[in-house]
Amino acid sequence: MSQSGRALPRWADIGLLPLINVALAVMVAGLIVLAIGESPWKAVRIMIAGALGSPEGIGYTLYYSMNFVFTGLAVAVAFHAGLFNIGGEGQAYIGGLGVGLAMLAFDGELPFVLLLPIGLVVSMAFGAAWAFIPAYLQAHRGSHIVITTIMFNFIAAAVMVYLLVNVFTAPGSMTPESRKFLEAAHLPMVHELMAKLGIKMPFTPLNISLFVALLACFGVWGFLWHTPWGYELRTVGYSEKAAIYAGMRPKRVVVAALCLSGALAGLVGLNEIMGVHHRIFLNFVAGAGFTGIAVALMGRNHPFGIVLASLLFGVIQQGGAELSFDIPSITREMVVVIQGLMILFSGALAHLARPFLEAVFALRREAVA
Amino acid sequence: MIDAFTLLLLTVDATLRVATPLILCAMAGLFSERSGVIDIGLEGKMLIAAFAAAAAAAVSGSAWVALGAAILASCAFALVHGFACISQRGDQVVSGVAINILASGLTIVMGVAWFQRGGQTPPLAPEARFMPIDLPGAKAAFDFPVLGPIYQEVVSGHNLLVYLALATVPLTHWIVFGTRFGLRLRAVGESPQAADTAGISVAWLRYRAVLICGVLAGIAGAYLSIAQNAAFSREMSAGQGYIALAAMIFGKWRPWPAFGACLLFGALDAVAIRLQGVKFEGFGEVPVQFIQALPYVLTVILLAGFIGKAIAPKAIGVPYLKDRT
Numbered sequence: 001m002s003q004s005g006r007a008l009p010r011w012a013d014i015g016l017l018p019l020i021n022v023a024l025a026v027m028v029a030g031l032i033v034l035a036i037g038e039s040p041w042k043a044v045r046i047m048i049a050g051a052l053g054s055p056e057g058i059g060y061t062l063y064y065s066m067n068f069v070f071t072g073l074a075v076a077v078a079f080h081a082g083l084f085n086i087g088g089e090g091q092a093y094i095g096g097l098g099v100g101l102a103m104l105a106f107d108g109e110l111p112f113v114l115l116l117p118i119g120l121v122v123s124m125a126f127g128a129a130w131a132f133i134p135a136y137l138q139a140h141r142g143s144h145i146v147i148t149t150i151m152f153n154f155i156a157a158a159v160m161v162y163l164l165v166n167v168f169t170a171p172g173s174m175t176p177e178s179r180k181f182l183e184a185a186h187l188p189m190v191h192e193l194m195a196k197l198g199i200k201m202p203f204t205p206l207n208i209s210l211f212v213a214l215l216a217c218f219g220v221w222g223f224l225w226h227t228p229w230g231y232e233l234r235t236v237g238y239s240e241k242a243a244i245y246a247g248m249r250p251k252r253v254v255v256a257a258l259c260l261s262g263a264l265a266g267l268v269g270l271n272e273i274m275g276v277h278h279r280i281f282l283n284f285v286a287g288a289g290f291t292g293i294a295v296a297l298m299g300r301n302h303p304f305g306i307v308l309a310s311l312l313f314g315v316i317q318q319g320g321a322e323l324s325f326d327i328p329s330i331t332r333e334m335v336v337v338i339q340g341l342m343i344l345f346s347g348a349l350a351h352l353a354r355p356f357l358e359a360v361f362a363l364r365r366e367a368v369a
Numbered sequence: 370m371i372d373a374f375t376l377l378l379l380t381v382d383a384t385l386r387v388a389t390p391l392i393l394c395a396m397a398g399l400f401s402e403r404s405g406v407i408d409i410g411l412e413g414k415m416l417i418a419a420f421a422a423a424a425a426a427a428v429s430g431s432a433w434v435a436l437g438a439a440i441l442a443s444c445a446f447a448l449v450h451g452f453a454c455i456s457q458r459g460d461q462v463v464s465g466v467a468i469n470i471l472a473s474g475l476t477i478v479m480g481v482a483w484f485q486r487g488g489q490t491p492p493l494a495p496e497a498r499f500m501p502i503d504l505p506g507a508k509a510a511f512d513f514p515v516l517g518p519i520y521q522e523v524v525s526g527h528n529l530l531v532y533l534a535l536a537t538v539p540l541t542h543w544i545v546f547g548t549r550f551g552l553r554l555r556a557v558g559e560s561p562q563a564a565d566t567a568g569i570s571v572a573w574l575r576y577r578a579v580l581i582c583g584v585l586a587g588i589a590g591a592y593l594s595i596a597q598n599a600a601f602s603r604e605m606s607a608g609q610g611y612i613a614l615a616a617m618i619f620g621k622w623r624p625w626p627a628f629g630a631c632l633l634f635g636a637l638d639a640v641a642i643r644l645q646g647v648k649f650e651g652f653g654e655v656p657v658q659f660i661q662a663l664p665y666v667l668t669v670i671l672l673a674g675f676i677g678k679a680i681a682p683k684a685i686g687v688p689y690l691k692d693r694t
Binding site: 032036037134137141143146147148150151152155158162165166287297330331333335336338339340343344347348349350351352 | 407409449452453454457458459460461462463464466467468469470471472473474475477478479481482488608611614615618656658659661662665666668669672673674681
């Protein structure tokens with residue numbers, strides 16, 4: 001969206017501009033901390049130390065990052081097809097429902113080696129199914145994907161409350177959650193695996209979803225840029241008319257792209273339900289679907305960028321928890337504020353610093369010439 | 370056992386109370402979207418306004434100061450949205466998402482920092498709130514058959530903001546379809562190039578639309594925390610901004626149909642509360658969640674073109690670039 005001929009060098013566009021956007025968001029967050037009457041410097045130090053200063057902190061940071069990788073990839077895949085999937089929250093929620101249902105049904109009968117692929121497939125299938133209806137309506141009935149996916153987030157929430165309160169809650173229990181899965185349905189934790197290799201690590205919720213996330217990144221990268229289907233998807237996103245001219249079928253591509261997007265979001269369920277909590281409960285997605293939007297924007301819809309952005313948001317999530325622990329006047333929701341600011345500055349206001357940067361580079365070119 | 374007539378009156382009365390923030394927000398969204406700016410940030414604006422109102426009321430003790438603070442807070446967010454969407458030509462949906470998330474976090478962070486009540490604001494005295502008003506003759510009219518109870522239960526006894534919300538509907542209709550500003554508003558939302566050629570500043574008009582949206586969403590927020598309730602509690606907007614958005618779409622971007630949708634969604638909510646735990650012969654209990662999800666389901670069905678066709682303003686979501694160089 002560069003308005004003039006004074007385009008930025010590529011490295012500045014991809015590397016510098018996003019950094020400036022993050023810096024702006026952090027600065028505004030700092031002002032809010034200042035307004036509360038605390039020191040922003042101290043807050044930043046606590047957050048970084050809490051997220052990266054200990055093996056335990058790093059484990060938690062990575063665990064949070066996994067959710068953001070999944071939802072970030074989900075948003076990015078839809079973006080490449082020219083669609084805005086704002087329904088990652090609901091798709092992840094229903095993905096988790098799928099995992100939970102499968103584990104509640106089979107955890108006493110099947111061994112882990114079978115339950116793992118079942119969990120993988122079911123979480124993705126449920127997420128994809130929840131994206132399918134908005135996708136179909138977008139492709140064939142012309143309803144706007146943003147509005148339908150927002151509505152589906154709320155419908156998912158209502159469905160989950162109903163199921164948890166009326167179906168899953170054990171008789172006599174007051175908390176709306178399912179029973180705990182048996183041992184066979186627990187994903188191995190990374191610290192357990194490390195212990196087997198003789199490396200001692202403290203307990204963290206980081207589980208083998210880590211490898212699923214890495215595979216998903218490579219998979220999405222390969223799919224989008226190295227397969228004919230990915231080429232079709234990106235063509236439809238770039239120009240639907242061109243896609244039709246090239247003999248592609250945009251309606252099918254739209255439905256497929258959104259289902260893939262939903263499937264990726266559904267993997268959050270794998271990490272949370274099968275990996276950490278081993279039961280279905282309310283609101284386990286906790287905004288990861290929305291954070292995915294920020295992650296995709298910041299990572300420029302590329303898997304490598306998404307990994308970096310996910311790590312940043314993982315640091316913020318884990319650091320924010322430590323922050324509220326050390327400075328009681330700053331609540332955990334400071335994390336939500338920072339996320340909102342990041343979405344604002346690296347999404348809607350992404351080009352705020354561009355005219356300024358362009359002027360700087362134009363000056364430099366003149367100086368050289 | 371109350372008779373069916375009284376039950377009906379009570380339900381209509383409750384519907385009005387529940388529908389008030391929806392009506393205000395739906396009209397707010399209508400102004401913004403008619404000018405071509407998508408507004409999924411109604412929820413956030415209402416939430417920050419609710420917090421500002423409760424905080425200002427707790428400090429100043431005046432409902433009017435609180436209402437002013439609510440409108441200011443909501444307009445500040447509306448301006449951020451406007452700046453991002455109009456001046457920066459950023460993505461309007463992304464901006465709206467950012468505003469919702471920001472409001473959700475900021476209200477709790479500020480609430481805890483200022484009032485140390487876990488995100489709540491202190492309970493408000495009646496003077497600091499908008500309290501129910503008894504219209505003249507409400508008590509005396511009660512003995513009058515049929516009309517008397519209707520007047521007393523449904524028409525009288527609401528707070529000022531309920532009446533204000535009801536007044537915004539004809540007012541919005543008149544502004545959008547009966548004034549020069551309204552004509553230009555719609556022109557900018559349908560075909561900004563044409564409006565620009567006719568000498569209308571697209572940006573200035575959209576900024577005004579976004580600000581009107583801010584004012585109305587601000588009143589809706591104030592209603593939540595200082596009229597309907599006596600304090601702010603975290604996430605108190607609870608998705609009502611999205612329901613209002615759905616109602617506006619359900620009303621096909623027109624004030625009266627949108628008002629109808631707000632009443633319908635409000636009635637669903639009022640009925641859901643009343644039906645909680647009620648068992649029907651041979652059918653069992655109606656799940657509350659089902660009724661709560663109904664507005665969203667209905668909107669999806671509408672958007673899919675199964676109940677008429679909802680056509681958005683043509684230029685919606687498209688930033689306007691004046692000079693193409």
